[in-house]
Amino acid sequence: MKIVYSEWQGLPPGKRPTMKQLLRLFNHLVLQTGGDVERALEWLEKLGRRYKLFGKGMTFEDFVKRLEEEGVIRAVEETRQLTRKGERIIREDSLALIFSSLSRGADGDHRTPHAGTGVEKLTETRPYRFGDSVTDIDGTQTLTNAIRRGGVDDIAIREEDLEIFETEHHTSCATVMLLDVSHSMVLYGEDRITPAKQVALALTELILRRFKKDALHVVLFGDEAVEVKPERLPYVEAGPFHTNTRDGLRLAQRILERLKHGNKQIFMITDGKPSAIREGGRIYKNPFGLDRRIVNKTLEEAAICRRKKIPITTFMVADDPMLVQFVEELTRINHGRAYYTQPGELGRFVFVDYIKNRRRPLG
Secondary structure: OOOOOOOOOOOOOOOOOOHHHHHHHHHHHHHHOOOOHHHHHHHHHHHHHHHOOOOOOOOHHHHHHHHHHOOOEEEEOOEEEEOHHHHHHHHHHHHHHHHOOOOOOOOOOOOOOOOOOOOEEEEEEEEOOOOOOHHHEOHHHHHHHHHHHHOOOOOOOOHHHOEEEEEEOEOOEEEEEEEEOOHHHHHHHOOOHHHHHHHHHHHHHHHHHHOOOOEEEEEEEOOOEEEEOHHHHHHOOOOOOOOOHHHHHHHHHHHHHOOOOOEEEEEEEEOOOOOEEEEOOEEEEOOOOOOHHHHHHHHHHHHHHHHOOOOEEEEEOOOOHHHHHHHHHHHHHHOOEEEEOOHHHHHHHHHHHHHHHHEOOOO
16 A cells, blocks of 8 residues: 655635644653753744644734733743743653553553552452451442442441452652753654653653652763753753763762662663773764674673662663664663654653562562
């Protein structure tokens, strides 16, 4: 079958996007511009003219005014910038976008046949055992058991009728998100850094909402690794860097060593092979092929992480056989996990894996 694509001509006559849809487009453009609100608005205005996104109901000027009135952006001297609320909205938008890609009953199903004492009630139930908390009793199922045993004319609840909700224990988890900011993340005009940022933003919002005792640290790695605060994620951009994966793993370990959480893990989002290491204060780099000197030093760090019981989950947005071979070797040495996917699928794997990893049922 041959498919011929033509240029999109815009919305049907008289149909305009909603404020919510325009805000989502604006958020995406903000991420693409590294948090540059002025440039994002400039791009949005051009898109609006080209595809007739604005009209009498809401002009481009009306949209910008709404952003200012609702506290999404604010004027700072002669430029407009995101507010804290604007940054939060981008996180929330990323969270909603990524969770919408999770399929029900497949990877998104986290039920387990094992459970124990904890703080979250599951949908599964079991017979009451001495010592169980009465607050976990499933009244509906308990009453059903009593009726099934004695009939509706003589309802008398006995101990054997009691049904208890299973609960799941949550331990705290410390996660370091390694984000590749090397040049390959934007090479040949392909934008891989934006969806990678969306994953990190969504993970941040998930932890802030549901797992407040957890810790999330973000590390960028190019020629070298540097930690940034999660709120700086919208402003991250790829640069003219090589890929110093070893430096990223080293910094992640130093961060995790000072944390007291029960579980520790590293998530690494990358689209390229390691092409640089730092030795003796200088950067040794080789962008051609797989340099065994660079690869071996990087794999040594993966082995050190394994000895420290720090699993590495790698999300490789590339499928080159040579790169896959490297990631499989790193994963084997670390006893970690690896996923090979496209940028649009990153969120699906990150969130399924994060939620599974952080739960430790007690039998």
